Amino acid sequence: MKSFIEQSNFLKGNSLEKIASEYGTPLYIYSEDIIRSRMKDVANVITKYPYKANYSCKANSNLTILKIAHEEGVNCDAMSEGEMRLLLKAGFAPEEIFFVPNNVDNKELQFAIDNNIMTSLDSIDQLRRYGELNPGGKCAIRINPGVGAGHHEKVVTAGKNTKFAIAEEDIDEAIKVAKEHNLTICGINQHVGSLYMKPDPFLAAIDQFLRIAMKFENLEFIDFGGGYGIPYHKLDDEAPFDMEELTREWTKRLDKFVEEYGYAPLFKSEPGRYCVAEGGIILGRVNAVKYNNGNKYAGTDVGMNVLARPTLYDSWHDIEVFSNDNAVVSDEKTPVTVTGNICESGDKLCKDRPMPEIKTEDLIVVLDAGAYGYSMCYSYNTRLKPAEIMIMSDGSIKKIRNRETFEEIFASMDCE
Numbered sequence: 001m002k003s004f005i006e007q008s009n010f011l012k013g014n015s016l017e018k019i020a021s022e023y024g025t026p027l028y029i030y031s032e033d034i035i036r037s038r039m040k041d042v043a044n045v046i047t048k049y050p051y052k053a054n055y056s057c058k059a060n061s062n063l064t065i066l067k068i069a070h071e072e073g074v075n076c077d078a079m080s081e082g083e084m085r086l087l088l089k090a091g092f093a094p095e096e097i098f099f100v101p102n103n104v105d106n107k108e109l110q111f112a113i114d115n116n117i118m119t120s121l122d123s124i125d126q127l128r129r130y131g132e133l134n135p136g137g138k139c140a141i142r143i144n145p146g147v148g149a150g151h152h153e154k155v156v157t158a159g160k161n162t163k164f165a166i167a168e169e170d171i172d173e174a175i176k177v178a179k180e181h182n183l184t185i186c187g188i189n190q191h192v193g194s195l196y197m198k199p200d201p202f203l204a205a206i207d208q209f210l211r212i213a214m215k216f217e218n219l220e221f222i223d224f225g226g227g228y229g230i231p232y233h234k235l236d237d238e239a240p241f242d243m244e245e246l247t248r249e250w251t252k253r254l255d256k257f258v259e260e261y262g263y264a265p266l267f268k269s270e271p272g273r274y275c276v277a278e279g280g281i282i283l284g285r286v287n288a289v290k291y292n293n294g295n296k297y298a299g300t301d302v303g304m305n306v307l308a309r310p311t312l313y314d315s316w317h318d319i320e321v322f323s324n325d326n327a328v329v330s331d332e333k334t335p336v337t338v339t340g341n342i343c344e345s346g347d348k349l350c351k352d353r354p355m356p357e358i359k360t361e362d363l364i365v366v367l368d369a370g371a372y373g374y375s376m377c378y379s380y381n382t383r384l385k386p387a388e389i390m391i392m393s394d395g396s397i398k399k400i401r402n403r404e405t406f407e408e409i410f411a412s413m414d415c416e
């Protein structure tokens with residue numbers, strides 16, 4: 001039996017031990033092949049009508065990954081001035097960027113206006129603010145379709161309990177505020193939330209959203225948001241998200257809409273996780289194994305500062321163990337709690353998970369860490385943010401981010 005990392009040839013023959021000694025741990029490792037193939041998937045979900053996928057770069061905003069997205073012909077959405085700046089730096093033209101912020105100040109809106117980046121406003125207040133800054137301009141508004149979905153309540157972004165978007169009952173007011181400032185609402189967008197494994201909630205939201213879209217005249221684009229899941233339980237053979245079903249069902253709804261609306265505006269989507277999650281892993285080292293009150297703990301250098309998802313949402317990530325570069329794969333398993341090196345009891349990658357033998361100095365590989373992994377890293381306990389490398393299609397290794405340094409942390413406080 002082979003590990004997933006071996007089966008999928010993720011490393012293209014590179015040795016984990018060699019990588020660990022050259023680049024250190026904890027380390028993010030990406031696969032150029034996988035990321036390119038997922039970008040292609042999302043670029044081609046809708047083929048019958050004008051369509052553009054926007055990669056949602058909050059999932060992973062490494063410059064090399066953004067350049068790959070650009071090469072694969074997807075556009076991007078941005079949540080902040082920082083993301084807009086990165087996208088411009090990666091080579092995206094302003095018209096290939098969609099700014100979808102929440103609760104931003106004038107400075108961020110002005111940055112988008114100065115750079116001709118289409119912006120979506122997600123409250124009447126923000127729309128008014130935008131209108132004052134850019135009277136006579138064009139913008140989009142984000143609408144709550146009333147249907148939300150996601151792997152955890154913290155990532156559901158539509159429905160009854162959310163800070164995001166404009167409620168359907170406030171649309172008339174939004175149109176009035178836009179008129180007062182001579183703003184043209186040329187697009188509408190939605191986002192139901194993050195990670196559903198069946199397209200059903202997304203399709204239910206599409207039904208509502210397209211009904212609402214009929215209230216707007218002359219729309220140039222309709223953006224449906226993202227949220228497509230990936231199989232985090234792949235070692236238990238979880239099935240992937242069915243893109244073909246999505247295409248079929250989504251296109252059916254677009255057929256009906258286009259007939260009623262009279263023409264097809266540009267349709268868009270905003271997937272983040274789907275594009276990058278499976279294309280990234282974390283390599284970590286086991287620094288201590290111990291029993292506390294009969295419970296087995298494997299203490300690693302992959303703390304909650306390196307991967308926040310398990311602590312934040314109780315998220316599952318498959319973990320594989322390597323000993324002297326050989327995958328440890330066995331039928332006999334004992335419960336292990338894999339922890340990090342952070343001073344919090346919640347600093348756990350998993351709790352009491354049946355795992356093969358795991359020893360001090362072994363390496364662990366955390367799967368499916370390419371999305372909301374590095375982009376949510378932080379420096380708690382004054383730990384350094386990890387380095388990132390990419391296994392290129394030809395098997396070579398490219399360093400795509402240096403490990404943070406103590407000097408950088410200290411310099412940021414050198415304010416005199």
Ligand code: LLP
Pocket residue numbers: 056058059077100155157190191193194195225226227228270271272273274309313371372
């Ligand atoms: N569009 C908007 C407006 C969003 O807010 C998001 C994600 C996306 C698109 C992309 O969603 P995706 O396709 O990646 O599901 N940190 C959480 C996920 C937070 C998602 C935030 N918004 C996690 O690690 O699960």
